[in-house]
Amino acid sequence: MEGLKQRIQHVQDYALLSLQSITNLFRPPYYLSDVLDQMDIIGVGSLPIVVLTGFFIGAVMVLQTAAQFVRFGQTALTADAVSLALVRELGPTITGLLVAGRNASGIASELGSMVVTEQVDAMRAMGTDPTRKLVTPRVIATVLMLPLLTAMADFSGLIGGFIVSSFTLRLGAIAFWTRAIKILVFSDLMQGLSKPLIFGFILSTVGCYQGLRVRGGTQGVGRATTQAVVASSVFILVANFFLTKVMLFLAGHVF
Amino acid sequence: MTTLDTASERVLSFEDVRIGFGQGDVLTGLTFSVAARETKVLIGESGTGKSLALKLAAGLLRPDSGSVQLLGRDVGQMSEQELLVFRGQIGFVFQEGALFDSLSVADNVAYRLREERVDDEEIEQRVRESLRFVEMEHAIDKLPSELSGGMRRRVSIARALVSRPPVVLYDSPTAGLDPVTSQTIITLILRLRDTQGVTSLLATHRLQDAFGLANYRFDGDTGRVVPAPHSTNGSRAAGAATNFVVLRGGKAYFEGSPQTIADSEDEYLQRFLL
Numbered sequence: 001m002e003g004l005k006q007r008i009q010h011v012q013d014y015a016l017l018s019l020q021s022i023t024n025l026f027r028p029p030y031y032l033s034d035v036l037d038q039m040d041i042i043g044v045g046s047l048p049i050v051v052l053t054g055f056f057i058g059a060v061m062v063l064q065t066a067a068q069f070v071r072f073g074q075t076a077l078t079a080d081a082v083s084l085a086l087v088r089e090l091g092p093t094i095t096g097l098l099v100a101g102r103n104a105s106g107i108a109s110e111l112g113s114m115v116v117t118e119q120v121d122a123m124r125a126m127g128t129d130p131t132r133k134l135v136t137p138r139v140i141a142t143v144l145m146l147p148l149l150t151a152m153a154d155f156s157g158l159i160g161g162f163i164v165s166s167f168t169l170r171l172g173a174i175a176f177w178t179r180a181i182k183i184l185v186f187s188d189l190m191q192g193l194s195k196p197l198i199f200g201f202i203l204s205t206v207g208c209y210q211g212l213r214v215r216g217g218t219q220g221v222g223r224a225t226t227q228a229v230v231a232s233s234v235f236i237l238v239a240n241f242f243l244t245k246v247m248l249f250l251a252g253h254v255f
Numbered sequence: 256m257t258t259l260d261t262a263s264e265r266v267l268s269f270e271d272v273r274i275g276f277g278q279g280d281v282l283t284g285l286t287f288s289v290a291a292r293e294t295k296v297l298i299g300e301s302g303t304g305k306s307l308a309l310k311l312a313a314g315l316l317r318p319d320s321g322s323v324q325l326l327g328r329d330v331g332q333m334s335e336q337e338l339l340v341f342r343g344q345i346g347f348v349f350q351e352g353a354l355f356d357s358l359s360v361a362d363n364v365a366y367r368l369r370e371e372r373v374d375d376e377e378i379e380q381r382v383r384e385s386l387r388f389v390e391m392e393h394a395i396d397k398l399p400s401e402l403s404g405g406m407r408r409r410v411s412i413a414r415a416l417v418s419r420p421p422v423v424l425y426d427s428p429t430a431g432l433d434p435v436t437s438q439t440i441i442t443l444i445l446r447l448r449d450t451q452g453v454t455s456l457l458a459t460h461r462l463q464d465a466f467g468l469a470n471y472r473f474d475g476d477t478g479r480v481v482p483a484p485h486s487t488n489g490s491r492a493a494g495a496a497t498n499f500v501v502l503r504g505g506k507a508y509f510e511g512s513p514q515t516i517a518d519s520e521d522e523y524l525q526r527f528l529l
Binding site for chain 2: 029117118119121122123124125126127128129
């Protein structure tokens with residue numbers, strides 16, 4: 001019973017922190033320089049790993065799908081498959097998971113260390129609301145940067161796919177890029193670039209929540225870091241399922 | 256800002272304060288008060304709730320029951336938004352300094368002034384003034400990681416006094432420091448008390464610090480620490496009094512002047528004196 005109460009308490013605290021990170025947007029003070037710092041850390045800092053991963057995901061997709069399309073003599077369809085899979089599903093999800101691994105953990109350990117060294121209490125003692133100074137800038141930065149990172153992952157994935165298909169299938173640049181771009185419709189882009197907004201919100205709020213609730217010194221920081229990655233990754237995958245369902249519905253009825 | 260009319264006015268008072276964290280109460284009915292310009296020293300073994308009492312006084316924690324009154328306000332009943340503004344009147348020196356490790360010494364000290372949107376020229380002047388007070392002006396551009404433990408505490412004191420608060424809370428300011436550095440910190444606290452007349456609550460487990468505060472004063476004319484004259488009741492005659500509260504079992508076991516504790520034959524108090 002006590003365990004259940006604690007879990008409900010966690011859900012409530014997380015929901016309140018998430019809500020506060022949004023309501024803080026409507027009242028000053030604002031910490032613009034912190035938002036820019038975080039955009040640099042989360043966005044620019046994650047770029048190399050996202051681009052590299054996207055490239056190899058695109059490349060391996062061609063290797064896997066090419067064999068099937070060769071059987072039907074439709075190798076040009078490889079570009080369609082890579083493009084659709086990357087933009088609609090793999091780009092947002094892989095980017096979300098990568099940034100969760102890199103930044104949800106980073107946020108949790110940074111805020112957790114600040115909690116155990118009483119820097120968060122010191123901030124409150126000096127009249128600063130930690131949710132405004134620490135949480136909201138990280139949430140804004142992640143929500144803004146994740147769609148851009150996803151776009152970069154999609155693009156580098158297509159480049160990876162193109163390079164491998166040109167070597168293994170002898171597919172020309174015009175054939176690949178024309179098909180890769182033409183297969184995409186507005187709803188695909190909507191789906192691919194709106195999911196990261198939600199994923200960004202999830203991973204940043206989970207990271208902040210885990211960091212701010214650290215108890216028990218450095219061991220607690222380590223635990224919070226692990227939990228931040230695990231929880232945000234699982235939430236992203238679960239949210240992805242429901243978002244896909246909603247977006248496929250919207251694609252059929254609205255767009 | 257609240258003004259203090261008489262020296263005897265209560266600036267801070269705890270009334271039957273209880274707080275616990277799952278495994279029973281840590282404070283089980285703490286009651287004591289601090290008058291204007293008084294220095295109250297909270298003494299107790301580790302885990303008796305000294306730091307908790309300070310955090311309750313600043314509204315960083317809320318009591319499970321009882322009331323904590325500071326400058327005429329019940330801090331336990333105030334919203335976090337009200338408290339954020341109210342804490343402008345409190346300086347808090349944390350146990351390990353709690354300096355922001357990504358900011359330089361200057362930015363740490365200037366933090367509160369920047370939050371209050373004070374203009375840059377005044378910030379510069381007040382930061383230098385505060386750092387000069389703690390004799391750390393030379394380290395203005397350093398990062399906290401480049402400072403020793405004692406230097407970090409001094410910067411922390413500078414950060415607490417930069418907004419000229421009427422009340423300063425010190426959480427074990429000499430814990431983990433060598434005797435010489437501890438003495439430097441105590442001298443700073445004496446200086447702040449005797450030159451600026453702040454009301455303070457200081458938690459410590461080191462009785463020598465407590466007696467140092469009670470038996471000495473800072474002479475502003477000579478810039479030296481000199482023995483304080485004593486009144487008949489044992490507390491300092493001139494200026495603010497220094498009194499002790501000994502915590503035991505989550506309550507105030509003893510509250511009174513240094514002389515009374517020194518003369519006491521109580522076994523538990525004697526343990527502290529040895």
